[in-house]
Amino acid sequence: MNSRLRWRKFVSGFMLTLTGVCAAVAVSVLFFILGYLVYHGGTSINWNFFTKLPAPVGEIGGGMANAIVGSAKLLLLASLFGVPIGFFGGIYLAEFSNSSIAFVVRYAADLLNGVPSIVIGIFAYALVVLPFKHFSTLAGAFALGLMMIPITLRSTEEFLHGVPRALREASMALGASRWKTIMAVVVPAAYRGIMTAILLALARVAGETAPLLFTAFGNRYWSPGLGQPTASLPAMIYSYAISPYDDWHRQAWAAGLVLLALILIVNIFARAILARGSAIPRS
Amino acid sequence: MAASTTTVPSASPSAGSRSFISRLRDGDEIARVITFLFAASVVLITLLLVLQLWHDSSLARHKFGFQFFVTRVWDPNAEQFGALPFIYGTLVTAVVSLLIAVPLGLGAAIFLAELAPQKISDTLQFFIDLLAAVPSVIYGLLGVFIVVPLMREIIQPALKSLLGFLPLFQGPPYGIGFLTAGIVLAIMVIPYIISVSREVLLSVPRDQREAALALGSTRWESTWKVVVPFARTGIMGSIFLALARALGETMAVTMVIGNTPTNSASLLSPGYSIAAVIANEFTEATGDVYLQALVELGLVLFLITFILNGLARLLMVVTTQKGSGMGHV
Numbered sequence: 001m002n003s004r005l006r007w008r009k010f011v012s013g014f015m016l017t018l019t020g021v022c023a024a025v026a027v028s029v030l031f032f033i034l035g036y037l038v039y040h041g042g043t044s045i046n047w048n049f050f051t052k053l054p055a056p057v058g059e060i061g062g063g064m065a066n067a068i069v070g071s072a073k074l075l076l077l078a079s080l081f082g083v084p085i086g087f088f089g090g091i092y093l094a095e096f097s098n099s100s101i102a103f104v105v106r107y108a109a110d111l112l113n114g115v116p117s118i119v120i121g122i123f124a125y126a127l128v129v130l131p132f133k134h135f136s137t138l139a140g141a142f143a144l145g146l147m148m149i150p151i152t153l154r155s156t157e158e159f160l161h162g163v164p165r166a167l168r169e170a171s172m173a174l175g176a177s178r179w180k181t182i183m184a185v186v187v188p189a190a191y192r193g194i195m196t197a198i199l200l201a202l203a204r205v206a207g208e209t210a211p212l213l214f215t216a217f218g219n220r221y222w223s224p225g226l227g228q229p230t231a232s233l234p235a236m237i238y239s240y241a242i243s244p245y246d247d248w249h250r251q252a253w254a255a256g257l258v259l260l261a262l263i264l265i266v267n268i269f270a271r272a273i274l275a276r277g278s279a280i281p282r283s
Numbered sequence: 284m285a286a287s288t289t290t291v292p293s294a295s296p297s298a299g300s301r302s303f304i305s306r307l308r309d310g311d312e313i314a315r316v317i318t319f320l321f322a323a324s325v326v327l328i329t330l331l332l333v334l335q336l337w338h339d340s341s342l343a344r345h346k347f348g349f350q351f352f353v354t355r356v357w358d359p360n361a362e363q364f365g366a367l368p369f370i371y372g373t374l375v376t377a378v379v380s381l382l383i384a385v386p387l388g389l390g391a392a393i394f395l396a397e398l399a400p401q402k403i404s405d406t407l408q409f410f411i412d413l414l415a416a417v418p419s420v421i422y423g424l425l426g427v428f429i430v431v432p433l434m435r436e437i438i439q440p441a442l443k444s445l446l447g448f449l450p451l452f453q454g455p456p457y458g459i460g461f462l463t464a465g466i467v468l469a470i471m472v473i474p475y476i477i478s479v480s481r482e483v484l485l486s487v488p489r490d491q492r493e494a495a496l497a498l499g500s501t502r503w504e505s506t507w508k509v510v511v512p513f514a515r516t517g518i519m520g521s522i523f524l525a526l527a528r529a530l531g532e533t534m535a536v537t538m539v540i541g542n543t544p545t546n547s548a549s550l551l552s553p554g555y556s557i558a559a560v561i562a563n564e565f566t567e568a569t570g571d572v573y574l575q576a577l578v579e580l581g582l583v584l585f586l587i588t589f590i591l592n593g594l595a596r597l598l599m600v601v602t603t604q605k606g607s608g609m610g611h612v
Contacts, residue, residue, distance in 0.1 A: 019390040030417075123332045214565045238420050260417060263417070
């Protein structure tokens with residue numbers, strides 16, 4: 001073996017090892033984040049965190065009950081707004097549309113998907129906050145719902161396309177109408193994939209902070225109804241993390257742990273559903 | 284399949300006999316119209332968003348014109364608004380993040396696509412997907428309490444003593460600043476680069492690798508000189524995608540960049556970014572011009588990410604011949 005070849009083999013082994021190191025570093029970031037949150041957040045979580053309102057500034061203690069309820073309200077409303085538009089829009093794209101309309105809709109959805117979340121916040125502010133003259137749960141939910149639309153739409157379309165043509169033809173051959181075929185045969189066949197996509201969309205917007213800053217704003221008390229500013233977990237993490245109080249930092253870690261745990265659980269759960277049912281291949 | 288008109292005499296009698304009325308009774312036409320309305324609303328919302336940004340920034344656009352982009356002064360009291368410090372900060376942090384994220388992400392993608400056995404590759408990719416799901420405010424939290432102290436105590440002093448003669452690494456080590464924001468951004472965009480690049484690398488035909496190996500190249504030579512160049516455009520797509528994310532990222536950057544409009548050449552100095560200034564000042568903006576200047580910044584951000592996302596999609600389509608895997612889901 002001449003020295004030139006030995007050198008080339010050395011370079012090959014070295015660089016390939018280096019790529020492995022890159023992968024290890026990238027993946028270890030996840031465990032690093034998890035570890036730190038469990039370490040700092042785990043010691044700060046207590047029953048009060050889930051049941052108490054934030055303590056007045058300067059006092060130790062209190063919790064984030066209002067932020068947890070606020071986030072739940074925001075997400076529920078956002079899904080009520082975003083999921084139907086995405087779902088039925090996706091059905092139209094997959095089942096009814098001709099190619100030029102589908103192109104326009106897909107393009108708009110992809111464009112919406114790429115809009116920075118802070119710009120979504122500006123849009124929701126102009127559309128919902130200004131007319132009602134104050135920050136509200138409604139405005140925050142509108143912003144989050146907007147972000148759910150493109151993900152739901154594209155995934156619904158993709159999973160419907162994955163349903164075998166024979167299923168459709170069998171249903172129509174039995175005399176079912178187009179719509180009946182879609183609702184009774186095609187959608188149930190793609191149900192698992194669509195649910196997964198909606199869950200992932202929900203998990204993604206659950207952690208969004210930027211669009212809430214000037215829509216849902218924030219609140220240190222309960223927010224009754226839908227027309228008042230409301231606290232949310234991500235926005236609380238932000239304001240507590242940049243505050244000068246140690247006790248707030250402690251609670252920011254706790255809130256971070258709760259938020260991340262919820263998001264990761266939903267992600268793992270959704271991907272597990274998808275992995276188990278491989279009846280519908282991803283197109 | 285079934286066309287919406289029945290004017291063409293059909294060869295098959297059953298198709299012709301299904302009149303418009305009967306299809307209406309079955310609900311097909313109604314379903315088509317209703318689902319169309321939902322689909323159309325997506326287009327309308329997107330159009331409305333663009334128009335709203337354009338309209339709500341008209342005052343600022345007319346008052347400052349092109350000067351908006353090259354003026355350094357941002358003085359709400361004097362109603363003087365120039366976006367240069369923010370544009371500069373956004374670009375600098377994005378470039379720093381890519382300088383770190385591209386080699387790391389590409390390296391990891393090569394490992395996942397070329398070296399790791401299927402099972403290990405899939406498992407690692409699963410963790411990478413989870414990493415992509417971590418919300419930006421969590422990155423901000425870790426940035427504030429871990430990266431910033433680390434930068435202030437160890438990394439920035441070390442950089443100063445090693446490379447302090449360069450204008451890039453001068454000034455006191457605050458911990459916050461362009462470099463810190465760039466590092467946090469890099470950590471955030473690496474998952475996107477890995478996911479997309481891995482997919483692109485996996486789509487490179489097997490015979491490309493085999494041909495290179497058969498000609499006597501080492502494993503690394505076949506990867507670096509054949510497979511990666513083959514996937515070049517798709518990898519560029521992943522980089523544009525990451526760049527778009529980095530430019531539009533708000534929370535994590537706001538928490539570690541320092542929020543001071545400066546034009547310092549030093550990476551160690553505190554700065555500001557477009558998204559951060561919107562996040563910080565939007566609710567406090569008094570006066571129409573102030574608010575509209577912020578909306579105009581939003582418009583700028585929108586246009587930049589729009590162009591980058593478009594380029595990324597184009598490049599992805601060129602390589603993989605399909606638009607999937609571009610990060611929806």
